Amino acid sequence: MDFAYYNDFLPSLSYEGSRSQHQGASLRNGRSRAVESHTLRFIKASLVYLAIGCTLGVLFILQPVYAIQWRMLHTHFNLLGWVSMMIFGVAYHILPRFRGRPLYSKNLAILHFWLANVGLVGMAICWSVVSSGGAVIYRSLAALFSLLVVAAILVFVWNLWATVR
Secondary structure, three states: OOOHHHOOOHHHHOHHHHHHHOOOOOEEOOEEOOOOHHHHHHHHHHHHHHHHHHHHHHHHHHOOHHHHHOHHHHHHHHHHHHHHHHHHHHHHHHHHHHHOOOOOOHHHHHHHHHHHHHHHHHHHHHHHHHHOOOOOHHHHHHHHHHHHHHHHHHHHHHHHHHHHO
16 A cells, blocks of 8 residues: 555654654653643643543432532533543644644633633532522523633634634
8 A cells, every 4th residue: 555645744743743843842751742731731621520520420320319410510521621621632733733834822722721611610610509509699600601611612713713724
């Protein structure tokens, strides 16, 4: 099988191709770090949310009374936390390489990270208070934190659109 067709594409996705794209990257164990810090932030946050979501799932089995009360927490930590954060991190790493150009704005990626995480954690806290019979004001706060998540997603779309256009 002849892979000559892929020679121009594959080096940009491989470790060696990444290393040449990030010549100024810091060294760790004698190898260059090809993964940007904003990408690692999303991936690490994703893994934390996976642990939280799975722990909540196990607690629901052990104490079914909490399953209905905290179902939204479990769902959002798994979907917005684990799945979305992993998608964001991987997209920030891969999509610029597909186009052969740098990310449009690392600062927007960092803003996206903080908006998404503050929004998700704020929603989780507010919804847990509301579902426990807490003050109705927390429903409004949950909506406010939800808007932070929407803003984060819009920043993500803008940043990647500007990168791949």
